[in-house]
Amino acid sequence: MSLVRSHVLICGGTGCTSSGSMSIHEKFEVCIKKFGLEKEVKVVKTGCFGLCEAGPIVVVYPEGAFYSHVKVEDVERITEEHLYKGRIVKELLFKQALEGDVIKSVNEVQFYKKQKRVVLKNCGIINPEVIEEYIAFDGYKALGKVVTEMTQQEVVDEIKKSGLRGRGGGGFPTGLKWQFTHDAIGEEKYVACNADEGDPGAFMDRSVLEGDPHAIIEAMAIAGYAIGASKGFIYIRAEYPIAVDRLEIALKQAKELGVIGDNIFGTDFSFDLEIRLGAGAFVCGEETALIESIEGRRGMPRPRPPFPANKGIFQMPTLLNNVETYANITQIILNGAEWFRTIGTEKSPGTKVFALGGKINNTGLVEIPMGMTLREVIYDIGGGIPDGKAFKAVQTGGPSGGCLTYKHLDEQITYDNLVSLGSMMGSGGMIVLDEDNCMVDVARFFLDFTVDESCGKCTPCREGTKRMLELLNKICEGRGEIEDIARLENLAVNIKDSALCGLGQTAPNPVLSTIKNFRHEYISHIEDKKCEAGVCKALLKVTITDKCIGCTACTKVCPVDCISGNRKEMHVIDQNLCIKCGACIEKCPVNAIILK
Amino acid sequence: MKSLDELAKIREKALKKVSTRNSDKKIRIVVGMATCGISAGARPVLNALVEEVNKRELVDVEVTQTGCIGVCRLEPIFEVYQNDEKVTYVNMTAEKAREVVANHIVNGNVVLKYTIGAYEK
Numbered sequence: 001m002s003l004v005r006s007h008v009l010i011c012g013g014t015g016c017t018s019s020g021s022m023s024i025h026e027k028f029e030v031c032i033k034k035f036g037l038e039k040e041v042k043v044v045k046t047g048c049f050g051l052c053e054a055g056p057i058v059v060v061y062p063e064g065a066f067y068s069h070v071k072v073e074d075v076e077r078i079t080e081e082h083l084y085k086g087r088i089v090k091e092l093l094f095k096q097a098l099e100g101d102v103i104k105s106v107n108e109v110q111f112y113k114k115q116k117r118v119v120l121k122n123c124g125i126i127n128p129e130v131i132e133e134y135i136a137f138d139g140y141k142a143l144g145k146v147v148t149e150m151t152q153q154e155v156v157d158e159i160k161k162s163g164l165r166g167r168g169g170g171g172f173p174t175g176l177k178w179q180f181t182h183d184a185i186g187e188e189k190y191v192a193c194n195a196d197e198g199d200p201g202a203f204m205d206r207s208v209l210e211g212d213p214h215a216i217i218e219a220m221a222i223a224g225y226a227i228g229a230s231k232g233f234i235y236i237r238a239e240y241p242i243a244v245d246r247l248e249i250a251l252k253q254a255k256e257l258g259v260i261g262d263n264i265f266g267t268d269f270s271f272d273l274e275i276r277l278g279a280g281a282f283v284c285g286e287e288t289a290l291i292e293s294i295e296g297r298r299g300m301p302r303p304r305p306p307f308p309a310n311k312g313i314f315q316m317p318t319l320l321n322n323v324e325t326y327a328n329i330t331q332i333i334l335n336g337a338e339w340f341r342t343i344g345t346e347k348s349p350g351t352k353v354f355a356l357g358g359k360i361n362n363t364g365l366v367e368i369p370m371g372m373t374l375r376e377v378i379y380d381i382g383g384g385i386p387d388g389k390a391f392k393a394v395q396t397g398g399p400s401g402g403c404l405t406y407k408h409l410d411e412q413i414t415y416d417n418l419v420s421l422g423s424m425m426g427s428g429g430m431i432v433l434d435e436d437n438c439m440v441d442v443a444r445f446f447l448d449f450t451v452d453e454s455c456g457k458c459t460p461c462r463e464g465t466k467r468m469l470e471l472l473n474k475i476c477e478g479r480g481e482i483e484d485i486a487r488l489e490n491l492a493v494n495i496k497d498s499a500l501c502g503l504g505q506t507a508p509n510p511v512l513s514t515i516k517n518f519r520h521e522y523i524s525h526i527e528d529k530k531c532e533a534g535v536c537k538a539l540l541k542v543t544i545t546d547k548c549i550g551c552t553a554c555t556k557v558c559p560v561d562c563i564s565g566n567r568k569e570m571h572v573i574d575q576n577l578c579i580k581c582g583a584c585i586e587k588c589p590v591n592a593i594i595l596k
Numbered sequence: 597m598k599s600l601d602e603l604a605k606i607r608e609k610a611l612k613k614v615s616t617r618n619s620d621k622k623i624r625i626v627v628g629m630a631t632c633g634i635s636a637g638a639r640p641v642l643n644a645l646v647e648e649v650n651k652r653e654l655v656d657v658e659v660t661q662t663g664c665i666g667v668c669r670l671e672p673i674f675e676v677y678q679n680d681e682k683v684t685y686v687n688m689t690a691e692k693a694r695e696v697v698a699n700h701i702v703n704g705n706v707v708l709k710y711t712i713g714a715y716e717k
Contacts (some may be wrong), residue, residue, distance in 0.1 A: 005646040005659050007616045040643070042616075061617045062658040086661020107620070125617055135603065136610035144600045257598035257606075266598045339648035 005085060006041045011124065012058040013048030013210050014203070014242050014365075021056040025410065027072050027281040031079035039268035047211015049124035051111055054094050059124070068094035070561030080358040081192070095171050110360050114381050116343060116369045118127050118351045119204075123211030123240030128246050140259045142333035143218050146268045147225055156182050157225035159329070161337035163349040167287075168194055168322030169400065169426045170502075171348075171415035175321065180543035181311035182229040184317035191220050194290055195236035195243070198282040199447060202429035205323035207365055209236065209243035213250035217273060219329035223261060224271045233294050235284070238277040247275055263475050282399075282453035285427075286501045287320050289455065300457045301501035302307045322427070324353055331429060344370030354396075356382050358431040359389065368413070375409040378432055389434040393517070398427025399446045399453075400506030402440065402513025413536035419500040422513045424506070438535035439518040442526050444472040446510040450503065461504030465494040468511060475539040480526035485515060527595040537580050540595050544571050548594035554584035554593060612653065621658040624677040624702060625649075630664035636671035636679070637689070644690035648697040657701060672716065674702060683710040 009465045010016075010025050028043045049057045054068035058078070065088045067078065067230045074092055081087045089102055091315040094110065097104045106112065117123075126133040135142070181189065193216060198207040209216060220232045236244055251273055254260040262270040270315055276294050283289045284299040291313050293299035312318020328350060332340050341349045354377065357363055361383030368377060374394055378384065385391050393403040402423035404411070411417055415425050433442060440529025447469045456462045468491050471484050493509030515522060524530050530540040544554075550568040555561075565571030573584075585593045599601060605649070627642045641663050645659045665673045668684035674693070686697055694702045694709055706712050 004613075004616065004650075005642070007614075009617070040646070062621070062660050084629075085631075085663065086627065087635070087663045107622075128615070132606060132610035133614055135607045138607070140597070140603055141600075141607070144603055148600060264597060265603075267602065368665045462693075 002106040004040060004042050005062070005427035007061045008041060008043045008083070009046045009059045009061065009124065010043065011047075011049050011055060013052070013055075013123075013134050013207055014240070015048065015052035016055040017242060017583050019056050021070075022137070024056055024058065024070055024075055025571040026165040027075040028079065031156075032078050032083065033480075035079055036085045037079070037083055039071055044127045045129070046126060046367060047123040047128050048207040048288040049106075050115075050134045050207075050365040050367075051094070051118065052365065053361070055368045056444050057124075059106050061090060061343055063103075064107060064184060065107040065267075066097040067092050067392045068097075069173045076214075078421050082167045088455050096150060111364075111366075111381055111383070114372075114376065116229075116351050117354055117367050118212070118343065119208060119324055120365065120367045121331075122215065123207060126212065128211055128213055129249050131214060131250065131257060134212070138217055138334060139214055142182075142330040143221050143225075143259060144265050146222050146333060146428055147269045152226050152228060153184060155222065155333070158337050159226075159332060161326075162332045162340040163330065163337075164325065164328055164340065164346075165348065166414060167328070167352065167427070168422065169397065170426060174321060174325055177309060177321070178223065178226055180307070181229075181317050181319040184310050185316040188231070188314075188316045188317055190226055190313045191224045191227065191229045191232035192290070192294065192318055193220055193232070193234040193326055193551070194285060194287065194320055195234055195240075195560075196278045196285040196290060196323045196455075197237070197240075197323070197427060198280075198285045199400075199427050199429045200446075201357045203494050204355055204365055204428050206243050208323050208327050208353075209240070210246055211307050211350060213247045214254065215330055216247075216323060216326050217250055217260060219326035221264065221275060221327055223319055223321070223326070223331065223462050225269050227317070229319065230270050230567045231274070233276050233313065235276045235278055235290050235294055244275065244277065251275065274285075281455070283501070283503050286503055288501065291318065300455045301503075303500060304347050318334040322429070345412070345414050347416060352413065352425065352428060354428045354430040356430050356432070358395075359385050359437070360432040361386050361432040370414050371412045373410050373412055374404065377413070377430070378409070385432065385434050387414065389436065389483060391432070391584045392435055393422070393433045393439065393442075395423075395433065395442065395446075396429065397424040397506075397509070397512070398429040399450050400424060400509055401426045401429075402509045403433070403442065403517060405517045406512075422516055423508075424509070425588055432549060436532040436533050436535070438531050439514045439521045440472065440475055440531075441533075441535045444469070444543070446471060447507065450507040454456065454503065454507075458498075458500035458504060460498040461500065461507065464491055464499075465504070465507050467491060468508065470493075472511070474520065475525050476531075476536045478525070478536075480522075482526055484526065485519070485522055488513060534596060541575060541581060542573055542578055542580055542582070542593060542595050544573060544586065545592050545594060546570060547590050548588075549590055549592070551589060553587050557583045557587045559583065607613055611655075612650070615655045620660075622655040622656040622678065623654075624658045624660060625674055625701075626660055626662045626677065627674040628663070628671060629664040630668075632668035633673065636668075638672040640690045641672045641674065641688045641693045644693045645697065648694050649701075651695070652702060653699075654701060667712070670712065673712075685710045686704045686712045686715050 019497045164174040165171040289301040295422040562574040672688040
């Protein structure tokens with residue numbers, strides 16, 4: 001009879017793995033043996049808990065004790081005190097899990113309390129490498145129900161009724177896409193999953209694949225049944241080694257168990273899946289470029305129409321959805337479209353996962369019901385801005401999105417609302433910016449990314465974004481003219497209208513939204529040659545203030561010998577020679593040198 | 597996979613293994629596992645409780661540990677928490693623990709003779 005009374009869950013997501021969670025895993029195994037607890041305590045590797053800021057994360061059940069920033073040296077203590085003697089090690093708990101003397105379990109921590117976990121429901125709960133654990137939490141039940149009890153059209157109708165919209169960014173009604181592919185005629189049909197997540201700072205798809213890979217496999221099989229396809233492709237970037245690994249393990253297990261393969265659940269329905277690795281080009285997240293890449297050609301978009309629903313992979317009708325979209329499917333089938341509609345808003349039902357990053361206390365993954373305000377996400381869940389700095393803007397939608405300001409903090413997060421405010425949902429990156437971020441520089445950063453990632457097929461994107469970047473560089477370097485703002489706007493509008501695919505059509509968004517909301521920053525860069533946030537190096541000067549004690553320390557570190565002055569007298573920097581390397585600032589013992 | 601029944605069987609088996617991962621259960625059994633408890637024999641008591649709870653598939657019961665409950669001379673001690681009420685059992689053994697699970701946890705009859713109240717009389 002099993003004596004297991006406690007489970008130690010260790011995060012095996014990319015974030016925690018890179019900060020050493022696997023050596024913590026090994027150490028737990030060793031320590032547990034040392035205390036003779038191997039029959040009583042089970043160590044489990046799970047997917048991402050979401051609070052990557054606090055990693056490596058270890059959660060001990062049944063108490064739900066939430067240990068954060070765990071180090072290998074802490075493992076022995078946790079084993080002896082908590083697992084052996086039953087005393088939770090308070091000092092090692094996540095600080096918000098301790099209120100005075102009261103220990104809160106993982107679900108009661110503020111970060112999780114306001115979240116609604118549908119897509120991430122198994123992440124941080126199950127071991128993604130064991131199919132039985134997925135099945136324990138209702139895995140493959142939806143697939144069983146669909147193939148044995150529902151007709152193809154009934155499945156499509158259920159998805160339509162749920163109002164689910166594409167989570168990859170566009171927000172196109174998923175049910176409609178399923179209907180188009182269902183109705184399309186072809187000798188073969190395909191189901192594809194877009195796991196080519198490329199937005200800087202977004203990692204929700206990776207986390208779902210790492211933490212709950214079977215959910216995607218199951219949903220794709222359901223989609224295959226609904227549209228009449230017997231083959232699927234998961235297109236995932238090779239830069240996600242852990243996700244690829246878990247997906248391969250999951251697929252192997254699913255095939256062994258027969259939930260993927262021939263005559264699933266004893267019916268006529270057969271379905272096979274294949275993993276295709278992408279080389280990491282951002283444009284391959286665009287559906288037609290992704291299809292080209294799956295076919296073995298260079299990843300470049302093709303004109304639409306024809307849409308993939310009619311002519312996709314190998315010119316056959318193809319259903320292409322994003323990872324997060326698929327992750328909702330099993331839940332909708334099991335709980336019903338009505339249930340799904342109770343979450344979120346009328347036009348944007350369900351939840352959305354955001355990757356919170358930038359200047360925010362709780363960096364990590366959060367899943368919220370649609371319609372929550374930006375303020376709730378940033379302050380209540382995200383824990384606000386670190387070091388008491390002032391909030392400046394929040395960037396959503398990555399390189400295709402835009403920046404929203406404090407004026408928008410009380411706006412609801414829905415597809416349509418974000419678009420009307422000049423940003424977009426995108427795949428779910430949410431980067432918080434504070435007073436130390438220069439908005440011109442932020443726009444330049446994203447444009448630099450799209451210029452790099454433009455595939456070069458169409459001229460507006462290849463040439464246009466490059467010209468925009470040149471203008472932005474000019475402004476950041478203090479050579480800007482006031483007409484440049486109009487030039488940027490003019491180029492932006494033309495690129496949006498004429499580019500071939502989504503990459504080009506949305507590339508100017510970060511520039512347009514920063515011009516709209518932070519025009520004064522552009523003007524101060526151009527007219528006053530000033531960067532208030534202190535980011536654009538060319539506009540900054542290194543100066544020595546009267547706090548200087550004349551110690552001569554700075555003169556010795558200056559690589560270009562541009563600091564002069566006698567001992568015990570105030571020193572001066574020759575601005576013509578200074579390269580603004582900052583070495584003197586670091587060396588100064590009294591913080592008398594500033595960059596402004 | 598041939599049928600839904602087959603899936604349900606796998607699920608049932610797997611569910612038992614993961615039910616520990618739920619921190620909001622209705623009944624909590626807390627065993628005192630400080631030095632006093634362990635030296636008085638709390639570990640066999642704890643193991644007996646876990647085994648019994650698993651055997652009887654009591655998914656809504658959590659068995660956990662705590663430090664010194666304070667009455668070291670009456671160890672091993674465990675406390676049963678349910679609906680904001682607490683029952684304290686003292687001088688426990690593995691055998692007595694099994695009896696408590698059967699009578700108190702399953703059937704709802706507090707085993708008065710083992711409680712701290714009975715002992716103090």
